[in-house]
Amino acid sequence: MEKFFSLKENGTDIRTEVMAGVTTFLTMVYILIVNPALLSSIGIPFEQVFMATVISAVIGTLLMGLVAKYPIAIAPGMGLNAYFASVVGAQGLSYQTVFGTVFIAGLLFLLISVTSLRKMIIDAIPNSLKYGITSGIGLFIAFIGLKNAGIVVPNESTMVTLGDLHQPGTVLALAGLFITLILMARNIKGAIFIGMIVTAVIGYFIGLLDFNGVLSVPPTPVFFDIDIAGVFTHSLYSVVFAFLLVTIFDTTGTLIGVTEQAGLTKDGKIPRAKKAFLGDAIATTVGSMFGTSPSTAYVESSTGVAAGGRTGLTATVVAILFAASIFFSPLISAISSVAAITAPVLIIVGCFMMEGLAKVNWKTFDEAFPAFAIILTMPLTSSISTGIAIGFITYPLMKLFSGKGKSVHPLIYIFGVIFLVQLIFFPTH
Numbered sequence: 415m416e417k418f419f420s421l422k423e424n425g426t427d428i429r430t431e432v433m434a435g436v437t438t439f440l441t442m443v444y445i446l447i448v449n450p451a452l453l454s455s456i457g458i459p460f461e462q463v464f465m466a467t468v469i470s471a472v473i474g475t476l477l478m479g480l481v482a483k484y485p486i487a488i489a490p491g492m493g494l495n496a497y498f499a500s501v502v503g504a505q506g507l508s509y510q511t512v513f514g515t516v517f518i519a520g521l522l523f524l525l526i527s528v529t530s531l532r533k534m535i536i537d538a539i540p541n542s543l544k545y546g547i548t549s550g551i552g553l554f555i556a557f558i559g560l561k562n563a564g565i566v567v568p569n570e571s572t573m574v575t576l577g578d579l580h581q582p583g584t585v586l587a588l589a590g591l592f593i594t595l596i597l598m599a600r601n602i603k604g605a606i607f608i609g610m611i612v613t614a615v616i617g618y619f620i621g622l623l624d625f626n627g628v629l630s631v632p633p634t635p636v637f638f639d640i641d642i643a644g645v646f647t648h649s650l651y652s653v654v655f656a657f658l659l660v661t662i663f664d665t666t667g668t669l670i671g672v673t674e675q676a677g678l679t680k681d682g683k684i685p686r687a688k689k690a691f692l693g694d695a696i697a698t699t700v701g702s703m704f705g706t707s708p709s710t711a712y713v714e715s716s717t718g719v720a721a722g723g724r725t726g727l728t729a730t731v732v733a734i735l736f737a738a739s740i741f742f743s744p745l746i747s748a749i750s751s752v753a754a755i756t757a758p759v760l761i762i763v764g765c766f767m768m769e770g771l772a773k774v775n776w777k778t779f780d781e782a783f784p785a786f787a788i789i790l791t792m793p794l795t796s797s798i799s800t801g802i803a804i805g806f807i808t809y810p811l812m813k814l815f816s817g818k819g820k821s822v823h824p825l826i827y828i829f830g831v832i833f834l835v836q837l838i839f840f841p842t843h
């Protein structure tokens with residue numbers, strides 16, 4: 415094991431790596447609760463999503479640990495699951511058809527990962543768009559958290575307003591949010607997970623949470639409940655594109671951030687980037703076949719790195735813990751059914767995703783405005799793909815008008831025209 419993971423070379427040992435793996439697992443295990451909660455709200459059977467979430471997290475994270483050998487975990491991303499749900503709800507599409515879009519995005523991602531297109535796309539996309547998109551998703555999921563908790567409600571004249579803070583569910587969500595924030599401010603490992611459990615215990619005693627047991631035989635996974643032809647009959651190309659772009663940007667940004675933090679980059683580059691991308695692409699494709707939205711490298715991996723994790727052993731430990739979770743479906747199912755328990759997580763993870771805004775050059779207006787336009791429109795239109803489109807349209811336009819048109823990669827102009835045509839003539843979600 416020492417040799418396989420080059421533990422000594424990376425200045426680490428088995429004990430540190432195991433502790434780092436446990437830390438990362440504790441910070442991201444909420445996804446096993448929140449992902450089925452979000453996706454079952456649009457009709458996908460809870461147990462199908464639960465098993466699909468475990469399967470994609472285990473496959474993606476194992477590939478990251480054993481093949482790419484990074485202390486980085488992969489699982490279905492927050493934001494993309496919410497976007498998935500909004501596409502199904504808004505257009506009356508079946509979830510099987512939207513799984514078809516994830517499947518095609520996964521295959522394209524596989525193709526891009528093994529060719530030079532990967533580098534070209536990553537190099538061509540400016541920081542304002544890359545980080546604007548991740549941050550916009552952060553606001554988008556935080557808004558969903560606020561709505562689910564009843565903290566923000568519809569209003570005729572202002573569209574949204576503050577909800578009734580006396581409702582039991584809203585009070586529980588606020589209590590859960592503050593408990594988790596206190597744990598995070600105290601740097602407690604697994605603060606999000608512990609916060610959810612404490613909120614669930616309070617919820618149980620005040621009668622908002624019902625559960626029948628903790629352990630059971632794992633549910634049977636559902637395989638290939640998917641409609642690929644529907645993607646073409648409904649022309650869902652912009653949805654495929656949104657899934658594809660977001661997974662590529664998100665994984666790139668997270669890989670750069672976490673490998674830099676771990677001191678694993680070489681001359682500013684990520685060694686074995688191709689293998690890491692392949693891990694994510696495979697997890698996304700397999701996930702769509704079992705029933706979940708696209709997977710991505712998790713920012714929460716930074717907690718394991720902070721605990722000393724430097725090698726693929728950390729990720730392997732995370733994968734083993736995810737695999738062991740399949741026996742806890744009754745407990746997870748009960749917790750997922752109470753929005754007040756999952757809403758604080760959506761709000762807090764939303765904050766994590768805003769981190770990239772620091773990398774946008776706010777002093778240069780033609781860089782700042784496209785990023786601003788993305789983070790403004792994503793939550794307000796409840797659409798990640800609309801936010802991406804607005805970013806890709808405004809960026810080259812701003813550069814052209816400010817006389818810097820030549821500094822923009824031709825690919826961005828092509829994307830800009832495609833998004834403009836799509837937004838005007840084929841508005842999907």
Ligand SMILES: Nc1nc2[nH]cnc2c(=O)[nH]1
Nearest residue numbers: 491492668710711712713
């Ligand atoms: N980078 C990243 N980390 C996450 N953690 C939870 N969801 C996400 C996501 O969508 N992207």
